[in-house]
Amino acid sequence: MKERYHGFYATRIYLPFSSISRRWRRFSRRIRGKQDSALQTTILPEVCWADCVKVSVPRVWEHKKENGNVRISELAILSALAAGCREGSTLFEIGTFDGRTTLNLALNAPGTCRIYTLDLPPDQAPKYQLADGERHMVEKLAPGSRYEQYRSKHSAEISRIHQLHGDSATFDYSPYKGSCSLVFVDGSHSYDYALSDTRAAMALVEAGGVIIWHDYGIWEGVTKALEELEQREHFGLRNIRGTSLVIWRKK
Numbered sequence: 001m002k003e004r005y006h007g008f009y010a011t012r013i014y015l016p017f018s019s020i021s022r023r024w025r026r027f028s029r030r031i032r033g034k035q036d037s038a039l040q041t042t043i044l045p046e047v048c049w050a051d052c053v054k055v056s057v058p059r060v061w062e063h064k065k066e067n068g069n070v071r072i073s074e075l076a077i078l079s080a081l082a083a084g085c086r087e088g089s090t091l092f093e094i095g096t097f098d099g100r101t102t103l104n105l106a107l108n109a110p111g112t113c114r115i116y117t118l119d120l121p122p123d124q125a126p127k128y129q130l131a132d133g134e135r136h137m138v139e140k141l142a143p144g145s146r147y148e149q150y151r152s153k154h155s156a157e158i159s160r161i162h163q164l165h166g167d168s169a170t171f172d173y174s175p176y177k178g179s180c181s182l183v184f185v186d187g188s189h190s191y192d193y194a195l196s197d198t199r200a201a202m203a204l205v206e207a208g209g210v211i212i213w214h215d216y217g218i219w220e221g222v223t224k225a226l227e228e229l230e231q232r233e234h235f236g237l238r239n240i241r242g243t244s245l246v247i248w249r250k251k
């Protein structure tokens with residue numbers, strides 16, 4: 001079964017090697033006194049992915065990454081988290097893009113879960129300024145093209161995906177508040193959006209549920225927002241080792 005093979009490759013081969021390579025790049029730049037804007041120095045404590053999930057070999061569909069997607073190791077961890085979600089609960093993603101993660105959430109989550117995914121329509125003016133260089137991810141014909149390709153083969157799972165359209169800073173989250181076993185924050189990477197999406201995610205997540213943020217240590221706005229929050233509130237945010245994911249589980 002190739003989905004398990006991709007999950008095995010992602011967590012047992014890709015993740016350890018990318019983790020070593022990331023450490024080496026940070027170390028080598030530090031001793032040469034060089035800055036890498038796409039690989040910042042980070043301060044959140046690390047946690048091993050295997051300590052965050054119950055599934056040992058997750059299943060991964062659409063292993064090929066496009067510019068804007070998460071890495072395969074991150075996709076496998078999100079898939080494993082989805083597999084552990086509470087029956088009948090809601091999974092909420094901020095930032096659909098082509099729907100590769102949405103697809104994996106839907107195919108891995110228990111069959112009684114609903115998946116909501118929100119994306120900014122290209123013709124809607126955002127409340128805050130987007131980060132430099134991310135407009136191309138907004139400018140697309142429609143969000144979710146990759147999960148749409150699975151509609152005939154996996155109709156039951158894909159019918160549990162609900163595509164939402166709007167600006168994450170002004171969206172009305174009230175129907176979903178406190179009901180989400182998994183919230184994935186991967187919309188705009190500007191500081192203002194990282195803060196506002198984090199506030200929304202905190203309101204969405206249920207007791208025992210998790211929030212995952214993407215692009216920590218990669219996009220400056222995300223890194224700054226999460227580190228400031230942790231320094232101020234001491235929530236216990238953790239960076240999943242070898243990835244740009246940050247995890248927090250609500251007590």
Ligand SMILES: C[S@@+](CC[C@H](N)C(=O)[O-])C[C@H]1O[C@@H](n2cnc3c(N)ncnc32)[C@H](O)[C@@H]1O
Pocket residue numbers: 068069070093094095096097098099100101102118119120126130137138139143166167168169186187188193
């Ligand atoms: C990095 S991509 C998401 C990638 C996707 N989660 C994945 O794993 O493949 C960011 C997405 O966030 C959307 N986005 C940007 N600003 C937004 C906003 N203010 N509200 C909602 N979505 C936004 C963009 O249109 C883009 O599709």
